[in-house]
Amino acid sequence: MNISQKQKSILIILVIGTFLGFLNQTLMNVALPNIMSEFHIGTDLGQWMTNGYMLVNGVMVPLTAFLIQRLTTRRLYLTAVALFAAGTLIAGFAPNFPILITGRMIQALGAGVFGPLMNVVVMNLFEPDKRGGAMGSIGLALNFAPALGPTLSGLIVTNLSWRYLFLLVAPLIIANFILAYFLLQNIGEQKILKFDFLGVVLSSIGLGSLLYGFSSAGASDWSEFTVWGFVLIGLVVTGLFIWRQLTVKTPLLNMAVLKYRDFIIATLINVVLMIAMYGGAMMLPLYMQRVRETSAFVSGLVLFPGALVTAFLSPWSGRLYDRYGAKYLALIGIITTSIGTFILASMSLTSPLWLAVVGQFIRQLGLVLVLMPIQTEAFNALPLSLMPDGSAMFTTIRQISASFGTAALVTIMTKSSMGYADTHFSMIATRIQLHGIRVTFITAALLMLFAAALTYFLKTKNQKE
Template sequence: MATEIDEQSSTGPSRASRQILGILMLGTFIGFLNQTLMNTALPSIMADFHITAALGQWLTNGYMLVNGVMVPLTAFLIQRFTTRQLYLSDLTIFGVGTLIAGLAPNYPILITGRMIQAMGGGIFGPLMNVVIMNLFTVEHRGRAMGIIGLALNFAPTLGPTVSGWIVTYTNWRNLFFMVAPLILLDLIFAFFKLNNIGEQKFLKFDFLGVVLSSLGLGSLLVGFSNAGTGNWGAFDVWGYVLIGLLITAAFVYQQTHAKLRLVNFGVLKYRRFNVAVLINVVLMIALYGGAILLPLYMQVVMGRSAFESGLVLLPGSLITALLSPVSGALYDKYGARNLTLVGLIINAVGTIMLGLLNFHSSLLYIMLWQVIRQVGLVIVTMPIQTEAFSALPLHLIADGSAMFTTIRQLAASFGTAVLVTIMSLVSTNVAHGGAVTANHQLVGIQVTYFVATVLVLIAAGLTRLLKVDGHYHAPDDKFA
């Protein structure tokens, strides 16, 4: 284990630990920013390369797909390679993909650049989790994860606003050229300041596990992405989902019966890890699905521009940035149970008030309740993630991080598909077979926000399963 852990005092982490945290935060911020950076730029890219919206959506969906497929591999990669080897390699891969995409003369090369980006970006989050759990003592993990929450929570919501401004006033290629200097800067810092954390294990590569997990998770993510149209009866939705479930089941069987494993499913024997994962699943279904509703309301119902839609989201993003470190410190002091409950109730209030949107709602009203919603979100996300990892012994953190992240991405993708489907079905039914108008769309959005509220309240009820003090020291007992 790295010496930085030993250098920590009762007053806080060492300077070296804080430097490593800063390096990881910048890389994670860049990776998560790129998940949503393309959303607003899509119309400009479609016009330049003369492609359809269905094809253009893969700039975002494809990125998230490759990201998701990479996550199960992270448990092996993090243990097989040193921290420096893995992080420097991932930054380099991400940088190469960024340059390819920025200079792309046609759409296939642009997609290739995005896929290469995703291969590097998929490692940042899980690697960050493992390093923090190894680097910081129990008393300081919440604060460290809260700081990292700047990247996890702030970057995806900032992406559409930044993208809208750049595309409106410059060229979409600057979305990539803007990121390139940040990657180079982080690469330089990491080369000189990043130390190896944890112990390197010379594991054998589970080729069959990689194939099964990639095909299974990939099929599920594609199916859920296609379900965003609301047509679950189409083969490219239920077919991919069914194939994904069957292959994923085969992957789980293979992993629990083979000596050579890609992911250790033993993490699921820890009750408190399972509780935190369950709460996070319900929360992700509600929040990621709900996140798509506000831009739809702004642009489809109100007729506002994508840039204006991004500006409405900006105050909530800024609040997220300010409160992420605070939520981590509160976790260290009060634990996960009470903190998570308070955050979910706050989020539920913001969500239900957004469900009352109408044609006359002011921008101030929308901003206010979106900010309230984000306040609740930031109070919950990092504490519940810290709680999950703190329930595991250090030698299982890499596997736990891969498991937690994979399930979170599936839940987010599934949640988006389900809530968009609910919105579409309600809008269609209200139209009574006629053309769906903005008024019908508004009713669909309102009902879907209420459904999201119910899901958040279910997650709040599940917090009763968490331990009162929220802290978990030296988890030697699997069922503690």
């Protein structure tokens, strides 16, 4: 992909910032027991290290559609990076848990801007036939960072303190701020838009409640108010938010993006992918640590080859999209992911660990072929004027789908394990849990096949020309 020095500089700066933002989503998972032990807190408070970050991050996304159009690229990105850096330092030196959570929330305020802003900048910088390669580079941040998080976290927590998860990131994000200050240029045009305060309130309550309800379902029963109550509140208030966006003169989020058929189809495929991918990805560490009783670090090492293939092949998948389009590339990627997921579903109590490595590797190979191409396909369906709204809409739906997918598949695992235990009284606990994990992997694989069927509705590259 031939790009100018200006394009290359901007892309590198944004990819580094977004990489660090997405890395922070999964860095805390392995470190949580150490943090809980140091501050003498329970799981109910400890989960806010991940849930709180996700909530603030998710609430920020719709607001970025307004901010991207109202502020210059440079001012918005520098503000987001400064917030992320401040939150990182506060968390790294936090003397108690409330200050640690405060730092984590400030981090999320900045990180919520990175992804949508980067998408919009790339769409403005590159012509449609070059966007796939550029979005492939972005895949390094969006897909490699979360996959790398557990392995890196396990290595750091085992040899150093959990504080280094923040203190090692801090100089990197500060360096990114300095690079952006001197090299980042403004992209696109500013618009004078009226701020929809009520829209922000409704989206914050609606999306925040949905994300909290779904994330709570991972640890609680669906019959508890913290799950069904918040999901219900989220659905009602999000419905009010959508109604307001359709009726107000200057909406926070322009729903006109839903008039574009190809955007809707690509987004629907991504919804199914997120449900299967995030929910399924949670199962392998459970299998490694609870069923096979390996350490968190060994569990991370099993995931690492899959993370590496994501890093190396993301730019390549983007170039394939530029050449062939999304239809057949997405189909091949989804079927490959299904094969990897079925391999993981076949694992037993005595399966060699290399089988888990191979299954996860094939799964990630398939995902890298489909995730960024399907996202580029969605954005390419929109005119540049709707790109900020399309990016915010796509990212918001992606996060809700990931949260719901994790909750739904954890529920499937729990219920199937309980049902198996009721009919197999003499079975040991690990075998019962293994059954639940296998059922969940099979469910994820079947969801992937449903996503494969949806690719039928995508247009080929020739049909667009």
